[in-house]
Amino acid sequence: MRFFKKSLKNRSMSIQTKQFQDSTMGDKLNKSLKENIKIVKEALGNSDDIIIREIRIGKKREMKAGIFYADGLTDAPSIQNFILESLMLDIREMELDKIEHLDENPLQLFKDSVLTVGELKDLTEYSTLYTSLLAGDVILLFDGYSQGFAIGMKGGKDRGVSEATTENTIRGPKEAYSESLRTNTALLRRKINNHNLWLETKKIGTVTKTDVSIAYIKDIANDKVVQEVRNRLDKINIDGILDAGYLEELIQDDTYTPFPTIFHTERPDVTAANLLEGRIAIFVNGSPHALLVPSLFVQFFQTADDYYQRADIVTLLRILRFIGFFIALLGPSLYIAITTFHQEMLPTPLLINLAAQREGVPFPAFVEALMMEITFEILREAGVRMPRTIGQAVSIVGTLVIGTAAVDAGIVSAAMVIVVAITAISSFIVSSFNLAISVRMLRFIFMGLAASFGLFGIIVGLTALTLHLCSLRSFGIPYLYPFAPFNAEDQKDAVFRFPRWALFSRPRLINQKNVKRENTPSPKPGSRKKD
Incomplete structure (x- = not known):
């Protein structure tokens, strides 16, 4: 019974709170400045960072005004220079109660001739007041008027550029x-x-x-x-x-x-x-x-440097990124498949060397790769989450110590450590962090396919991955464009990067109404006839 009464009490309190919020969020402003201040304070929980300053303006100090702003979100010096001085000093000789040409409404005078600010919006509702106040604007209300101003003076400290x-x-x-x-x-x-x-x-x-x-x-x-x-x-x-x-x-x-x-x-x-x-x-x-x-998929292999360097250098670097992508994706799985199912693909001296290294290892190649990959992922995540000064040292030292100790203890072979290390380094060459994480996830799936079915499993996995990529869309645009669907014109900025003078058109599937960057293609530099 006590719980039932308590729940009814909580329910009635929540209903009252909701009614209060509804009454203050959607209603028009009150004409009484004192009542407006009370409502704003209650609605914001009497928060200490909400500053409310009451002032009197006019020759006889006949009008009351209230200034509301959030400390830390507003440029405080601007309030002093452009609001307080304008209202308390610039119009101190003006008798506001004798303004007849404005129908005894001085608000229009403040808006047109007094407030020296750039951004100023009319304010009539509490909902707009709260939104503007908490966004960093200064709220200016007047006693006797159900209207005010939201003045744009956002400021405060930020990280900067x-x-x-x-x-x-x-x-x-x-x-x-x-x-x-x-x-x-x-x-x-x-x-x-x-x-x-x-x-x-x-x-x-x-x-x-x-x-x-x-x-x-x-x-x-x-x-x-x-x-x-x-x-x-x-x-x-x-x-x-x-x-x-x-x-x-x-x-x-x-x-x-x-x-x-x-x-x-x-x-x-x-x-x-x-x-x-x-x-x-x-x-x-x-x-x-x-x-x-x-x-697009190809966009995640492009960097800002690609357009600040020469075209031939950029093309080489992009090819390296694609090679690194496939090594990071298939490196351990190819090693597992070849050493487990397809030893005939290896030269005889290399096969004998690998067999000698694995002579004392108690685990199959898949378990070796799985242990080393999980260990490296743990070290990489620890290096990212630890303080910057020691994160890199921990990841590098941990990898060297654990890899050397694992080989000496006979848990993994030296060749597996090399494969995992090359795979990890190749994953860093992928320019996009999001795509690198995708590669790290898919790597374990391909390792499982290689351990189960050999190269046949890897081929099936690549086929399924390609079909999945072809099915993806980004706001209606095929993810693998310009490879699928194939567009020869847009290949000049995909794997290869043509010289700047040849990039005179925009991607056709993304842009369909203003394809040309220029009215006419620019000729190759040096091809103009000399006078």
């Missing part, structure tokens, strides 16, 4: 995104100084109300893809968005796939280059990464 940490380059810009949405969009504006760069911002998250911006170039981006991005964002119903990774899971085409179908970057130059190809960028306030859609 720093060097990229995960996408390092030898040449090119070094700046990277920060956690501030407006800082990130400003960095993008510096790269693309064009009126066709459009930004659309919406709030997502019923609790966090996180600002999410869509950036695209109007005359280049596909309108259908832009509308699809809008639709997927509008369908999101979640309490909070804290990072771009939240959106990535909510808007991607295929959930049950190890491969990333949305590309993310922390570099403004990479974002600008992709927007010039017709893609759309998605920024999330509080995240130092931008999402790029649609994304």
Whole structure:
């Protein structure tokens, strides 16, 4: 009975709380400044970081005004310079109760002639008040008026623009995104100084109300893809968005796939280059990464350096990345399949050498590879999670010590340690961290297929993997484009990278209305006739 009464009490309290929230979130502002202050304080739980300052303005101090702002989210010096001084000093000789040409409403005068601020919006509801206040705006209310102003003075401390940490380059810009949405969009504006760069911002998250911006170039981006991005964002119903990774899971085409179908970057130059190809960028306030859609499989092998180096050097590096991808995916499985089922493929001296190494090893090749791969993954994860000063030392020393000790103890062969080491190093050559994780996951599946069926199992696995990749879509675009469907024109920036003067067209399947980067293809340098 006591529990029943307690539950009824809690239920009535929750109903009262909901009624209070509904009454304060949707109603119009009260004319009484004192009542507005009371409601705001109660709605925000009398939070200490919400600063409320009451002032009197006019020659006779006949009007009361209230200034609301969140400490740490607002530029405090700007409040002093552009609001307090304007209201308390600049109009101190003005008799506000005698303004007849404004129908005895001085708010229009404040808006037009007094407040020296750039961003100013009218405010009439509590819901808009809370959203603007907690977003960093300054709220200005007046006694006797059910209307106020939301003044844009976002500020506070942030990390600022720093060097990229995960996408390092030898040449090119070094700046990277920060956690501030407006800082990130400003960095993008510096790269693309064009009126066709459009930004659309919406709030997502019923609790966090996180600002999410869509950036695209109007005359280049596909309108259908832009509308699809809008639709997927509008369908999101979640309490909070804290990072771009939240959106990535909510808007991607295929959930049950190890491969990333949305590309993310922390570099403004990479974002600008992709927007010039017709893609759309998605920024999330509080995240130092931008999402790029649609994304292709080949895009995860490209880096910013590919477009700052000579074409022949870049082509060689891209081929190395693809080779490293296949080594990281199939290295241990090929060793297991050949040494277990297909010894005839090895030269006789090498076969005798491997047999001598495995003479005292009590485990089959699959168990050897499994133990070493799991051990290396543990060391790699420990190196990432440990403090930066000792993380790399622990992973390197741990790998050397454990590998040497395992060989000396006769648990694994020396050849297996070499194979696992080459595989691990090859996984680091894959430029995208998300794709490298996919390779690490699939590696164990191919090891199992190799231990069960040999090379036949590996071939079947590769066939199934290829079919799966062909079935993937990224916002309607085939994931394996331009390989499947094959497009000869777009092969010039896939595995190979043609010279800059030859890259005069955008990817045709991504961009269908503004394919040419120039009106006419630029001739090869040096081919112009000399006068």
